[in-house]
Amino acid sequence: MIPILGRLLILGSLLAATAGSVLGFVAGRTRSLDGLRWARRFAYLYSALIALAAIVMEVALLRHDFSVSYVAQVGSRLVPTWVTIVSLWSSLEGSILFWGLVLGIYIAIATWLTRGRYPEYQPDAIGVWLATAAFFSFLIAGPANPFHTVANPAADGPGPNPLLQNHLLMSIHPPFLYLGYVGMTIPFGFACAALLKGRLGHAVLKPLRESLMLPWVFQTIAIMLGGWWAYEVLGWGGYWAWDPVENASLLPWLTATAALHSIMVVERRGILKGWTITLVQATFLLVILGTFMTRSGVFNSVHSFTQSAIGPTILAFLAVALLFTIALLAFRIDKLEVEGRLEGTASRESMFLVNNLLFVLLTFTVLIGTVFPLIVEAVNGKQMSVGRPYFDSMVIPVGAALLFLLGVGPALPWGRATGEQIRKALLPPLIGAAFFALIGFALGVRGAWTLVTLAFAGYAAQVTLAQMFVPMLQRIRRGDSVGSALIEGQLRRGRRRFGSYIVHGAVVVVIVAIAVSSSMRQTTELTFTKGQTHKASGFDVTLLGVEERHEPHRFATIGRFAIARGGKPLATLEPRMNQYQMMRDPVGSPDVYTTAARDFYLSLANVDASAQTATVTVYESPMIVWIWIAVIIMGIGGLIALIPPRAPRVILIETPETA
Amino acid sequence: MNRSVLFIGILIAAALVVILFVGLGKDPAAIRSPLIGKPAPDFALREVGTGRTIDIAQYRGKPLVINFWATWCGPCWEEHPVLVANARALQPDVQFLGVVFQDTEEKILGFLQQRGTAYPTVVDDRGKTAIAYGVGGVPETYFLDASGKIVAKYSGPMSGDIIQANLQKVLRP
Numbered sequence: 123m124i125p126i127l128g129r130l131l132i133l134g135s136l137l138a139a140t141a142g143s144v145l146g147f148v149a150g151r152t153r154s155l156d157g158l159r160w161a162r163r164f165a166y167l168y169s170a171l172i173a174l175a176a177i178v179m180e181v182a183l184l185r186h187d188f189s190v191s192y193v194a195q196v197g198s199r200l201v202p203t204w205v206t207i208v209s210l211w212s213s214l215e216g217s218i219l220f221w222g223l224v225l226g227i228y229i230a231i232a233t234w235l236t237r238g239r240y241p242e243y244q245p246d247a248i249g250v251w252l253a254t255a256a257f258f259s260f261l262i263a264g265p266a267n268p269f270h271t272v273a274n275p276a277a278d279g280p281g282p283n284p285l286l287q288n289h290l291l292m293s294i295h296p297p298f299l300y301l302g303y304v305g306m307t308i309p310f311g312f313a314c315a316a317l318l319k320g321r322l323g324h325a326v327l328k329p330l331r332e333s334l335m336l337p338w339v340f341q342t343i344a345i346m347l348g349g350w351w352a353y354e355v356l357g358w359g360g361y362w363a364w365d366p367v368e369n370a371s372l373l374p375w376l377t378a379t380a381a382l383h384s385i386m387v388v389e390r391r392g393i394l395k396g397w398t399i400t401l402v403q404a405t406f407l408l409v410i411l412g413t414f415m416t417r418s419g420v421f422n423s424v425h426s427f428t429q430s431a432i433g434p435t436i437l438a439f440l441a442v443a444l445l446f447t448i449a450l451l452a453f454r455i456d457k458l459e460v461e462g463r464l465e466g467t468a469s470r471e472s473m474f475l476v477n478n479l480l481f482v483l484l485t486f487t488v489l490i491g492t493v494f495p496l497i498v499e500a501v502n503g504k505q506m507s508v509g510r511p512y513f514d515s516m517v518i519p520v521g522a523a524l525l526f527l528l529g530v531g532p533a534l535p536w537g538r539a540t541g542e543q544i545r546k547a548l549l550p551p552l553i554g555a556a557f558f559a560l561i562g563f564a565l566g567v568r569g570a571w572t573l574v575t576l577a578f579a580g581y582a583a584q585v586t587l588a589q590m591f592v593p594m595l596q597r598i599r600r601g602d603s604v605g606s607a608l609i610e611g612q613l614r615r616g617r618r619r620f621g622s623y624i625v626h627g628a629v630v631v632v633i634v635a636i637a638v639s640s641s642m643r644q645t646t647e648l649t650f651t652k653g654q655t656h657k658a659s660g661f662d663v664t665l666l667g668v669e670e671r672h673e674p675h676r677f678a679t680i681g682r683f684a685i686a687r688g689g690k691p692l693a694t695l696e697p698r699m700n701q702y703q704m705m706r707d708p709v710g711s712p713d714v715y716t717t718a719a720r721d722f723y724l725s726l727a728n729v730d731a732s733a734q735t736a737t738v739t740v741y742e743s744p745m746i747v748w749i750w751i752a753v754i755i756m757g758i759g760g761l762i763a764l765i766p767p768r769a770p771r772v773i774l775i776e777t778p779e780t781a
Numbered sequence: 782m783n784r785s786v787l788f789i790g791i792l793i794a795a796a797l798v799v800i801l802f803v804g805l806g807k808d809p810a811a812i813r814s815p816l817i818g819k820p821a822p823d824f825a826l827r828e829v830g831t832g833r834t835i836d837i838a839q840y841r842g843k844p845l846v847i848n849f850w851a852t853w854c855g856p857c858w859e860e861h862p863v864l865v866a867n868a869r870a871l872q873p874d875v876q877f878l879g880v881v882f883q884d885t886e887e888k889i890l891g892f893l894q895q896r897g898t899a900y901p902t903v904v905d906d907r908g909k910t911a912i913a914y915g916v917g918g919v920p921e922t923y924f925l926d927a928s929g930k931i932v933a934k935y936s937g938p939m940s941g942d943i944i945q946a947n948l949q950k951v952l953r954p
Contacts, residue, residue, distance in 0.1 A: 411797070418805060433805050441798045448790035455783050493800055500803040677853075701853050708853065 124182045125190050128269030131175035132262050135222070138168040139256035146249030150318060158241065161248045165233045168255055169226035176223040179216065179268060183209055188275035192216050192268030198281030200674050205282060208293040211300070212282035214417060214432070215268035220297075221413075222258045224304040229255060232308045236329055243326050246315035247308075254307050257439050265432040289711075291351040298344035299371060303409045305337025306374055309381075310406035313399045317450045320457030322388065322395045331385045332764060334402060338378045339760035345371050346753035357697070357710035357725040359645065359741035361749070364513040369492045370412030373485055377405040380481035387474045390536060392461025396451070397478070399458070403447045408485075410440045415492075466538040473531035480524050487516045522575055525633050528626055529555075529582030532589045554584030558634075567642065575637040579630045586630065590623035621763025628759060631752035635745040639721075643743040647727060650681075652734035659742035661722055662686040666694070668731045677701045679729050681736040685715055685722065697724045697738060721746040814915050814934045821847075821923065821931045822913040826880070826903035829889045835903050837929070840876045844951045845925040848939070849880050849905075849916045852888045857920045860938035861896055867944050868899040875948060878903065882911045882919070926951045 142164025149157030182190045183206050186197055196209045196216065211220040229251045236244055262268070286292050312330045316322040348371065349361035362368060381401035387394045418433030464471060491508045533547045558580025559573050567573055593611035598604060602611075612620045648656045650665035657663075666682040680698040684691060695713040712725035721743050728737040816822075825836035837845065848864055850857035868877040879902035881889050886904055893902060905911055914923060917936060924933040924947045933947040 411801075414801065418801075437798065437801055437805065440801075441794070444790075444794040444798065448787060448794055451790060452783050452787035455786055493797070496800050496804040500800055 124178060124187055125269045125271040128175055128178050128182075128190070129263070129267070131171050131178060132259060132267075132269065135168050135171035135175065135226075136256060136259035136263050138164045138171055139252045139259055142168060143249050143252035143256055146245045146247075146252060150245035150249060150315070153241075155241070158245045158248075161245060161252075162233050162237060165229050165248055165252060168252060168259075169230035172219075172222045172226040172255075172259065175262075175269075176210065176219055179219060180207065180210060183207070186279075188277070188279055189272050190268070191270035191272055192219075194272045194276060194279050196282040197279040199278050201281045201287065204293070205287055208286065208296075209282045211296045212286045215262075215266045217296070217300075218258060218261050218266045218432070219268055221300060221304055222255070222262055224297075224300045225251075225255050225258060225307060228305055228308055232311075232329075232333060240326055240329065242319055242321075242323075243312060243315040246318045247311035250311035250314045251307055254310075261432060261435060265435050289351060289355050291347055291354060295344060295347040295351055298340050298347055302337045302339075302341025302344050303371075303374070303412065305333070305340060306378065306406045306409045308333040308337070309402045313402040314447075314450060316399060316458075317454040320454050322399060322458050324389070327385060327389055330402065331382065334378055334381060334385070334405075335760055335764050338375070338382060339757045339764070341371070341375045341378065342753060342760065343757045345375060346750060350750050353746070354714065355709070355711060357712040359643070359712070359723055359725060359739070359743070360640075361746075364488075364491065364508075364510055366492050367412075367416050369488050370408075370415045373412060373488055373492075374405045374408040376481050376485045376488070377401050377408060380478045380485075381405060383474050383481075384478050387471050391464070391471055393464060393471075394475070394478075395458040395460070396455040399455075400451060401478070401482075403451070404485075407440070407443055407447060408489075410436065410443055414440055468534060468544050469539060470531055470534045470536045473527055473534055477524065477527050477531060480520055480527070484517065484520050484524075487520070488513070491516070518571060521633065522571065522578060525575065525578040525582055525630070528629060529578060529585045532623075532626070533585045551581045551584040551588075555581035558583065562638070567638065569641045572637050572641045575633060579634045582630050583627065586623050586626045590620060590627065593619070617765055618763045621759045621761070621765075624759030624762060625756050626759075628752040628755040631748055632756070635748040635752065639743040639746045639749070643741060645742075646740045647737060648740060649728075649737045650683075650735065658740045659722070660687060661692075661742075662689075663724075663738075663740070665734075665736055668729055668734050668736055670731045679726075679731055681724075681726055681729055681738065683713075683724055683738070695722075695724045697726045699726055699729060716747050718747065720744045814931070816915060816931045817934060819931060821845075821925050821929050822910070824905075824910045824913070826905060826910065829881070829886055829893065829902045829904055835878070835901055837878070837925075840878070841929050842927050843873070844875045844927060844948060845929075846875060846877045846944070846948075847880060847914075847923040847925065848877065848920060849882065849911055849914070849922070850920045851881055851884045852892045853884065854919045856938040858896075860920055860940075863939050863941060863944070865897060865899045867939075867941060871948075872900065876900070880905050880910060882906075882908045882916075922947075924948065924951050 142161050145157050145164060146161040148154070149161055179190070179192065181187075182193050183197055184203070186193065186199055186206075188194045188197060192213070192215050196213045197206065201209075209216065211217045229248075232251070233244075233248060236247070240247075281287070309330055312326060312333060316326055316330075345368075348368065352363070353359075353361040378401075381398055384394045384398040384401060388398050414433065414436040417436060464475065466472065491512050494508050529551060530548065533551060535543060535547065539547075555577040559577040562573060562576040567576065591612070593616040594604075594607045597607035597611045644659050646658050648658060648663065650656065650663075652665055652667050655662055655664040662685070664684040664686070666684055669680050669682070671678045671680060678698045678700050680696050683695045683697070685693045685695055693715045695715060697713045698711045699708045700711055701708045710726055712723055714724075715722040721741070723741040723743065725739045725741070726736060727739050728735075730736070821837065823837060825834050825838075827833070828835050837847075846864075846868075848860075850861075864877060864879075868875075871877075877900035879898075879900065881902060882905040884904070889902065889904065914921075920936075920938055922935045922939055923931055924935075926932050932951045935943055935947060
């Protein structure tokens with residue numbers, strides 16, 4: 123029953139998306155308002171049908187209906203209910219259905235919010251969104267169908283991928299990633315619509331920017347959650363390994379970040395239109411590339427799904443999308459009228475341009491490093507991998523340059539500036555630069571790159587803080603009270619600016635934390651027998667004992683360690699080795715003692731319960747926790763910048779009667 | 782029409798799609814080891830249950846399938862019946878040998894008694910043999926020809942098809 127219902131809903135969503143897409147494009151050509159209205163209705167219909175299909179699957183999972191092929195594949199009566207719920211995205215077929223659901227939500231909201239407001243662009247945008255939706259519905263209906271009927275259903279199933287069960291972060295990382303990834307479809311639709319019309323007018327910049335910003339926020343958080351998960355679970359003391367799938371999540375983020383900046387130049391100066399559209403489109407194409415990379419089985423990675431038959435289908439879609447985009451760009455990019463020109467080399471807009479070029483350079487660097495093993499294998503049949511040294515040596519200098527721009531760019535005025543203005547803008551933040559570098563040096567930083575990073579960070583921090591509160595200070599100077607200047611200048615009028623500088627400030631913290639934690643990390647390997655104490659990075663570490671624990675879905679060997687400093691007990695850490703039934707190798711689970719200043723991280727290298735001995739790798743890394751905190755602040759800053767400027771006044775004005 | 786956009790775009794897109802397409806047919810689990818085409822590292826290890834020493838030199842003259850596994854590894858359980866069935870069908874023309882590492886003899890013996898076996902299993906006490914073969918994780922299987930040369934390596938659980946395909950390589954180089 124459920125399999126048939128599911129298949130019908132998916133087929134319905136495929137039909138609705140196809141019909142709506144065709145109608146959208148036709149309405150775009152004929153300017154038929156009726157056509158547009160019907161395209162919108164089909165967009166809502168698609169969203170409703172795909173959402174129902176996802177709900178049906180959740181019901182099947184919760185009812186342990188093993189006659190549904192996907193439930194038979196990932197369901198289990200043994201696992202807790204929350205694991206059953208998140209099983210929807212734990213395996214390939216379900217994850218594509220989840221993708222469809224997220225796309226449905228995005229399309230419904232975007233269609234609703236832009237209804238009647240962008241009649242010039244909306245039909246084609248809906249056409250593009252629903253064409254993408256039709257492809258994913260086709261995937262769900264065909265190659266990745268989760269609703270096959272199982273003839274003789276079993277009484278129980280194996281349960282989802284154990285890595286998903288190992289840590290709560292792993293169940294929230296994927297939804298964030300999908301909200302980021304899938305959301306990039308919406309700005310892609312607007313960008314294509316602008317090209318199809320041959321016009322990127324001022325009006326469409328707002329939905330373009332906002333629809334890019336929201337998924338950007340999710341993507342930012344998702345990347346951080348992925349890194350955090352790796353850090354908490356994988357036990358090698360790091361959070362980023364330049365693994366192909368990590369790169370797949372980073373690539374569209376880089377181009378989206380570049381686009382968010384170049385949109386501002388379009389707004390202010392009316393230039394870089396074609397470039398901005400190209401970046402937005404590249405973002406979507408990189409999302410599809412990333413989807414291919416995770417689901418085709420071409421790349422070996424801890425993150426990827428197992429090999430599957432949907433690789434060729436996604437590749438075909440990527441090829442079609444690339445072709446469509448390139449043709450569209452080639453035929454229409456010259457039609458986008460340039461309204462202004464780039465003025466002065468030392469102006470804010472030229473810094474935006476350099477920023478964009480650096481982001482694109484980073485994108486290519488990471489992309490080439492990721493596909494290089496495939497190129498080599500295709501050319502001479504040798505297998506190889508591109509490791510950390512390549513990425514680090516390429517990314518660190520570009521990252522430092524971007525940090526430098528993060529300080530210099532906002533300090534410079536828009537348009538042409540005099541030498542005096544430039545000096546006035548650029549000299550004072552050198553104080554901040556010197557300050558940060560000196561503090562770092564005093565605290566023991568000696569690495570040249572780290573000191574340079576700190577200096578750039580200090581420069582950027584001072585500029586960011588000064589710029590962040592410009593509107594408030596102006597109001598105070600005009601005689602406003604501090605409170606009203608804060609509310610009026612920062613929160614109400616200047617929200618977009620305020621939010622953006624919060625993001626900048628958080629980026630400074632993230633980069634400093636990454637630079638300091640990775641360059642000042644101390645690693646020691648210690649072997650313990652029960653009761654033995656070793657000193658590591660100023661901490662006293664004692665092995666209290668080793669125990670073995672049988673849990674329903676795994677077998678764990680746990681080392682219990684007491685952590686103390688100067689005789690004062692601080693924490694008990696329990697790094698462990700989990701052996702899941704379905705996994706080839708044991709999964710080490712480290713344990714971390716986190717403080718604001720540093721993380722003290724224990725990971726089991728070797729453990730023997732019968733002899734009560736354990737060897738641990740101890741990582742002591744400063745500032746790690748600031749990476750996670752600052753990325754969350756980045757997301758909050760992005761959201762603040764997103765709140766529409768004309769919010770209802772009742773929020774801020776005290777009106778007791780309306781309560 | 783902007784020809785340079787078209788040209789650069791097509792160039793990047795075509796290169797990317799072609800590379801990914803070529804990559805599609807490849808199975809990343811089929812790791813090519815630098816040892817392929819080279820004589821397999823020799824080892825003489827203790828057989829589980831009997832305690833006698835098995836030297837792989839004694840199997841020269843016929844193809845040898847060496848399967849690295851452990852009782853704590855789920856996929857090894859999954860592939861065990863496949864290996865046993867194939868060994869029953871192919872031996873004595875092809876020899877199978879299990880090498881267990883990071884495990885205890887008691888657990889291995891229990892596993893084999895419960896699930897049955899059709900070929901000898903030896904214990905790689907300190908993992909030296911696994912290191913010599915460059916084993917990345919279990920299960921991992923090596924296919925040797927009659928002269929003791931490594932012809933193929935497969936990482937991951939065996940299936941009948943995988944065994945057949947790799948033995949074809951051994952028999953018809």
